[in-house]
Amino acid sequence: MSKEIIKTDIAIIGAGPVGLFAVFEAGLLKMRCHLIDALPQVGGQLSEIYPRKPIYDIPGYPSIDAQDLVDELMKQIAPFHPSFTLGERVESLEKQEDGSYYVIGNEGTVIHAPVVVIAGGLGSFEPRRPDLPGILDYEGRGGIHYFVKNPENYRDKRIVIAGGGDSALDWTIYLSDIAERLTLVHRSDSFRGAPDSAEKVFKMAEQGKIDLILQSNLSSVHGENGQLKKVGVTDKSKIETLLDVDYLIPLFGLSPKLGPIGEWGLNIEKSAVAVDTFDYSTNVERIYAIGDINTYPGKLKLILCGFHEAALMCQSAFKYVYPEQKLSFKYTTVNGIHAF
Amino acid sequence: MIRIQVEGPGDRIHELEIPDGINLSLMEVLKASEYDIMATCGGMALCATCHIEVVEGMEKLEDRSDPELDMLDTLPNASDESRLACQIKVNPSIDGLKIRVFGNN
Numbered sequence: 001m002s003k004e005i006i007k008t009d010i011a012i013i014g015a016g017p018v019g020l021f022a023v024f025e026a027g028l029l030k031m032r033c034h035l036i037d038a039l040p041q042v043g044g045q046l047s048e049i050y051p052r053k054p055i056y057d058i059p060g061y062p063s064i065d066a067q068d069l070v071d072e073l074m075k076q077i078a079p080f081h082p083s084f085t086l087g088e089r090v091e092s093l094e095k096q097e098d099g100s101y102y103v104i105g106n107e108g109t110v111i112h113a114p115v116v117v118i119a120g121g122l123g124s125f126e127p128r129r130p131d132l133p134g135i136l137d138y139e140g141r142g143g144i145h146y147f148v149k150n151p152e153n154y155r156d157k158r159i160v161i162a163g164g165g166d167s168a169l170d171w172t173i174y175l176s177d178i179a180e181r182l183t184l185v186h187r188s189d190s191f192r193g194a195p196d197s198a199e200k201v202f203k204m205a206e207q208g209k210i211d212l213i214l215q216s217n218l219s220s221v222h223g224e225n226g227q228l229k230k231v232g233v234t235d236k237s238k239i240e241t242l243l244d245v246d247y248l249i250p251l252f253g254l255s256p257k258l259g260p261i262g263e264w265g266l267n268i269e270k271s272a273v274a275v276d277t278f279d280y281s282t283n284v285e286r287i288y289a290i291g292d293i294n295t296y297p298g299k300l301k302l303i304l305c306g307f308h309e310a311a312l313m314c315q316s317a318f319k320y321v322y323p324e325q326k327l328s329f330k331y332t333t334v335n336g337i338h339a340f
Numbered sequence: 341m342i343r344i345q346v347e348g349p350g351d352r353i354h355e356l357e358i359p360d361g362i363n364l365s366l367m368e369v370l371k372a373s374e375y376d377i378m379a380t381c382g383g384m385a386l387c388a389t390c391h392i393e394v395v396e397g398m399e400k401l402e403d404r405s406d407p408e409l410d411m412l413d414t415l416p417n418a419s420d421e422s423r424l425a426c427q428i429k430v431n432p433s434i435d436g437l438k439i440r441v442f443g444n445n
Contacts, residue, residue, distance in 0.1 A: 255389065
């Protein structure tokens with residue numbers, strides 16, 4: 001059941017632009033990296049929040065779309081063969097006897113490295129949770145899921161899906177054939193998601209394949225022995241209806257949260273990790289923080305600042321990865337790039 | 341002077357006084373006034389962390405744009421009075437607005 005331990009030189013928490021560029025700087029110094037990110041794709045805030053927005057302050061690019069920048073960074077770091085664990089959030093860091101760290105994810109992934117770099121941005125992207133009393137009691141095994149991991153789990157069950165975006169529409173369409181009964185609850189009477197999907201969902205409601213409750217919000221959850229039994233849905237006239245359910249799947253998108261990073265003994269100021277600007281190290285030896293996740297007097301949350309921090313961090317991290325070697329600074333124009 | 345009454349988080353009530361001629365959004369003013377607004381996307385109506393509720397004065401504001409409506413739709417706790425503060429420009433026409441801010445989004 002337990003996975004093999006991934007051994008690397010630098011464990012990078014967060015695969016946004018700054019975590020990605022750190023692979024390049026590390027590679028110049030012959031240090032290998034493994035990145036882990038809670039999102040199922042690389043690119044962090046750029047890919048998740050604003051992939052098609054132009055960025056104007058990346059040196060060398062008068063204008064570049066966010067997702068294109070991510071793609072270019074992936075090309076830039078390719079010679080150094082980084083490896084990735086995606087869709088998994090780091091829960092804890094465990095210090096080993098020799099000072100190195102186990103970086104442990106919430107799906108059981110373990111990365112073993114002499115250096116840990118937190119490039120966590122604004123924190124891991126977490127599902128938006130409806131503010132219902134007692135909802136925490138039913139999450140996970142209790143019947144409330146924020147992701148659909150295995151559609152088969154919902155076969156012949158009664159499900160309520162809440163939300164109005166592509167995720168809610170797509171899963172409604174997909175699970176309607178598997179579930180015994182599926183109800184989609186949405187706040188307004190039109191959907192934000194793809195028009196084709198929205199049309200399909202309206203048709204399915206007309207045909208009686210699903211129940212569609214519009215202009216309504218989730219208002220309560222009820223259960224027994226930690227198992228969800230009923231979900232309350234309230235309409236515009238404030239009348240609440242209780243639905244019998246086996247599963248509730250709230251799909252309200254993702255938003256970043258500091259999460260476990262706040263529990264590792266690091267100095268945290270206003271949801272950011274305080275660092276020494278000499279090398280962007282934290283108060284814990286061998287743990288660095290670069291990009292939006294860190295803070296120091298004069299800090300600007302700019303991608304280009306994160307790039308600079310990555311370069312200086314790597315110069316410092318070298319001593320933990322190659323303790324016997326002397327670091328000599330080389331220019332890429334003189335030395336070239338030696339792919340792994 | 342543009343005066344905006346801000347309720348919350350909790351029972352807190354505070355009146356903001358903003359000089360005329362400031363070229364900022366309501367989100368930027370709230371952030372500068374030490375309210376706990378993440379403003380993840382920097383004001384592009386892409387993250388909904390600047391979600392506020394208009395208590396009084398909705399008629400003073402411009403209509404919501406499509407991107408703002410899209411984003412408000414993602415929030416489990418949005419109502420007809422919900423707005424994104426980053427989409428509201430601070431100018432004399434919003435003098436007297438009353439809003440409610442939420443705790444940590």
